[in-house]
Amino acid sequence: MRYFIIRRDNLRLFIDELVSDGYLVYGATRNGGYVEVKSGSDLDLDSVGVSKTLLKHILYPNNEVLYQYRFTDENIEIYDKLKELFNKKRVIFGLRACDLKAIEILDRVFLGKYEDPYYKARRENTLLIGVLCKEIGDKCFCYFVNSGPDVKANYDLFLTEIDDKYLVEVGSINGLNLIKDYRDYFTLASEELVSVKEKLVKKLVEEFKSMNYRSIDEVGKGLKELFESELWREYGDKCLACGRCNFVCPTCNCFNIIDELDDDLKGGKRVRVWDSCHFVGFTRVASGEVFRRHRASRVRQRIFHKYYYSLYEIGEFSCVGCGRCIEVCKANIDIRDILAREVLIT
Amino acid sequence: MINNWIPKLARIVNVRDETPDTRTFTLKFIDDTEFEFQPGQFIELMVFGYGEAPFSLTSDPDEKRYFELTIRKIGTVTSALFEKPLNSLVGVRGPFGRGWPLKKAKNRNLLIVAGGLGLAPLRGVIYRIIRNRRDFGRVVLFYGARTPADVLYKDELFMWRKHIEVYKTVDKADEEWLSCKLGYEGVVTILFDKISVEPEDTIVFTCGPPIMMYFVTRKLVELGFDKKSIFLSLERMMRCGMGICGHCTIGGIYVCKDGPVFSLEEVESLLEPTVEVKKIVP
Numbered sequence: 001m002r003y004f005i006i007r008r009d010n011l012r013l014f015i016d017e018l019v020s021d022g023y024l025v026y027g028a029t030r031n032g033g034y035v036e037v038k039s040g041s042d043l044d045l046d047s048v049g050v051s052k053t054l055l056k057h058i059l060y061p062n063n064e065v066l067y068q069y070r071f072t073d074e075n076i077e078i079y080d081k082l083k084e085l086f087n088k089k090r091v092i093f094g095l096r097a098c099d100l101k102a103i104e105i106l107d108r109v110f111l112g113k114y115e116d117p118y119y120k121a122r123r124e125n126t127l128l129i130g131v132l133c134k135e136i137g138d139k140c141f142c143y144f145v146n147s148g149p150d151v152k153a154n155y156d157l158f159l160t161e162i163d164d165k166y167l168v169e170v171g172s173i174n175g176l177n178l179i180k181d182y183r184d185y186f187t188l189a190s191e192e193l194v195s196v197k198e199k200l201v202k203k204l205v206e207e208f209k210s211m212n213y214r215s216i217d218e219v220g221k222g223l224k225e226l227f228e229s230e231l232w233r234e235y236g237d238k239c240l241a242c243g244r245c246n247f248v249c250p251t252c253n254c255f256n257i258i259d260e261l262d263d264d265l266k267g268g269k270r271v272r273v274w275d276s277c278h279f280v281g282f283t284r285v286a287s288g289e290v291f292r293r294h295r296a297s298r299v300r301q302r303i304f305h306k307y308y309y310s311l312y313e314i315g316e317f318s319c320v321g322c323g324r325c326i327e328v329c330k331a332n333i334d335i336r337d338i339l340a341r342e343v344l345i346t
Numbered sequence: 347m348i349n350n351w352i353p354k355l356a357r358i359v360n361v362r363d364e365t366p367d368t369r370t371f372t373l374k375f376i377d378d379t380e381f382e383f384q385p386g387q388f389i390e391l392m393v394f395g396y397g398e399a400p401f402s403l404t405s406d407p408d409e410k411r412y413f414e415l416t417i418r419k420i421g422t423v424t425s426a427l428f429e430k431p432l433n434s435l436v437g438v439r440g441p442f443g444r445g446w447p448l449k450k451a452k453n454r455n456l457l458i459v460a461g462g463l464g465l466a467p468l469r470g471v472i473y474r475i476i477r478n479r480r481d482f483g484r485v486v487l488f489y490g491a492r493t494p495a496d497v498l499y500k501d502e503l504f505m506w507r508k509h510i511e512v513y514k515t516v517d518k519a520d521e522e523w524l525s526c527k528l529g530y531e532g533v534v535t536i537l538f539d540k541i542s543v544e545p546e547d548t549i550v551f552t553c554g555p556p557i558m559m560y561f562v563t564r565k566l567v568e569l570g571f572d573k574k575s576i577f578l579s580l581e582r583m584m585r586c587g588m589g590i591c592g593h594c595t596i597g598g599i600y601v602c603k604d605g606p607v608f609s610l611e612e613v614e615s616l617l618e619p620t621v622e623v624k625k626i627v628p
Contacts, residue, residue, distance in 0.1 A: 114588035254592030309598030
């Protein structure tokens, strides 16, 4: 693997040039959240932990129009919105290890047996640039769900801040091509810097190890025995079923599709909206039957999906330890309890 | 690129009343293409302006020029559909899912147990059997409905008798039903007491309301049927049909792409209850 260096001041210029070359650049800003940035100086290069707001909307937006239709005299004309999606090059900058893992999980869902063409069109035109976390945020637990602190795969470039510069790891051909296209900003890195990065990672790992959690590998398989546990009633009584955890979760992919009529009533559109497994209507069928009526069963569904079912669906756990759901929960439900609870050991 | 989200336009070419609230719609693609599907599979039907809902394909799968859906008027989409005049256009996505494993029933006996609208996804099976009658042993249909008025495919049930054994029962009979001896009275499981069916070398297909399938499967296991030979079709809210939207999951499986037809053994091993209305959490 080849390593490069980009200086901190050059990084902002590099972003500026990407923008002026027509890339849509998304990154964490000082106001928080991965949003489109117009200049490198908008970027927040120093925040701790992950961005508190969304990530998945860049690849999988809420309220996405799938197609439009118009009623004509004898026919219905369908206009596929997919056509508009191609050829928009995008860069997401500043992704943490957990975010990169989350995108890997979304890839497995949306590019699995049935490819979702809308997701695919966006994903294929998107470059992922990651950054190593400098500190651990107070809601972070990536180490315990095997998604961090160091990145493993699924990135184009990965940056580590060392003094006034960044070490750049190349993770794909697309990443290498990007460096080639903007070679003025990059220089080759020495082996020495790589070992500095390794030390930084080790420091983060040591810090995680001092926390009192168990690894998901240990917990996940035992979870099956807890299907009927009292725990779910306890959580169910606390949960407000508001769905915030689902909407901020970078791997929650469930959605509903609704019809929106045009104002003249002569057409409409099909809109994909994010949905939440915590909503009572999530499993309702037309006859009125609701298959997960009690909140406890819905809380359990989310935890089991993240830590148990997904192991069989996509081959790995679908929680990346970013802590966003802990951050937003109004009922103070902490998903890390699953990793910490004594009851789970027995 | 193939976009599975775009429906194909079809025309409603015929509508038949089955019961006061249920009709069978015959559809034909406007570009006259044939429709390949297996009995037990489903489609997503789009009523433009109202939305999309999943319906099982009910027609003879070997008649590919058109296809039929038996639909009860119960929600937004179905109510809008019932208002549509003949020749209206609707959208169709699919077929989706895994249908009935008819191959497994070849050269063996087949017991079909249907409740109410649950006969709809099994109608295609019956047509395929009639077309290939020699490939199957004894074929028995147990059909239960709430009242005589709720019995689907009334004329066809008589016609099918030439080829397979048909036994009907209604939860609440009326005078005509009893005096003309049209069938039995009671829930569908009482047919097991009236008609003898042997578990040996027999495959079972069953579809109906969850509570009915719960009692039917329990009865079948009691009678010694193998759990691997009992197949049931489950109902969930399939939104996408492609295993992405998450609405139809039961304990880690997706009804839309892994089912909707499962063997009893498969669904029994799931953590979440499927047919049984069990205590949700202690």
